[in-house]
Amino acid sequence: MKVISILNYKGGVGKTTFTINVSQALALIGFRVLAIDNDSQHNLSLLLNKEIVYPNIRDIYRCSVGMAGKKMLDAIHETGLRNFHVITSHTQLSTNDIKDPYILQKAITFSSLHRFYDFIIIDNSPGIDTIQEASVHAADEVFIPTELSFFALNGIDELHKVFEEKFRDDCTVTKIIPNCFRNTKRQNEYLEMLKEKHPQKVTETTIPYDPVFDFCIKEGKTLFIHRLFSKAAAYYLKLIHELFDLDEQNTWNQVVHKRNHELRSEARERFFKNKNASSVSETILP
Ligand SMILES: Nc1ncnc2c1ncn2[C@@H]1O[C@H](COP(=O)(O)OP(=O)(O)O)[C@@H](O)[C@H]1O
Ligand SMILES: [Mg+2]
Secondary structure, eight states: OEEEEEOOSSSSSSHHHHHHHHHHHHHHHTOOEEEEEEOTTOHHHHHTTOOSOSSOHHHHHHSOHHHHHHHHHHTEEEOSSTTEEEEOOOTTOOGGGOSOTTHHHHHHHHTTGGGTOSEEEEEEOSSOSHHHHHHHHHOSEEEEEEOSSHHHHHHHHHHHHHHHHHTTTSOOEEEEEEOSBOOOHHHHHHHHHHHHHSTTTBOSOOOBOOTHHHHHHHHTOOHHHHSTTSHHHHHHHHHHHHHHTOOHHHHHHHHHHHHHHHHHHHHHHHHHHHHHHHHHHHHHOO
């Protein structure tokens, strides 16, 4: 099992988009995935149609170390997609809830999640205070999705400094993922600067700017099911191959197979819903 924390000083750079799409794609490929919403804005939970539900991540932070493992198991909810589960967040999640910076790590160990999952992906709020720190202590790897702009690059340098001070060898940033890439001269310059500063960390695959992400949010759709042939889905799958060293042809076949299955079940559900609705109206209407 691998635990990955998704971080950035900045908001709106694609952390939640990355978490949901990578989790869904890995689940469609056949991996068992748990996503954890570690952000009081609970965008990830909302995307998965979860309003505030109990227990959630805040309850795990607030319980005693001895109870953390059990609370974690109780806080796991289904998402509607096979192999993909979520621990939701709460609007009142705050730094005061964190009594022990290692509680998330302990909860993951005590609940033996390695027996149930291949990946745990933790979506964070912007910044790096005790809430995000708890996720870094629990993580094997830290991924940073970023825009390509002056302030975004500056934020990554700051984040690296914080990591050196706070975590030393405990945990380092492993991957930086350029997001919302537009193939302009300026964006390419920023990309080159980023690669020069962090040569081994910046992924070869950049995620292009694509309005399909907002479409998926608005319509509650899954990118790899409802827009598998979009530019965004193609680049995300390429990124996933790169990040997790997967076989391209094999994963593509798996995703297409599961996607067709999901689309067929949706169509079947729609058919019976319409059929039932029309038979009800037939009996009610004169
Ligand atoms: N590659 C992209 N192209 C276009 N829009 C994107 C892309 N990545 C993310 N977005 C959009 O940007 C907005 C912020 O993304 P989000 O993942 O919520 O950022 P964060 O979690 O870092 O705050 C969302 O509306 C999302 O749909
Ligand atoms: Mg977010």
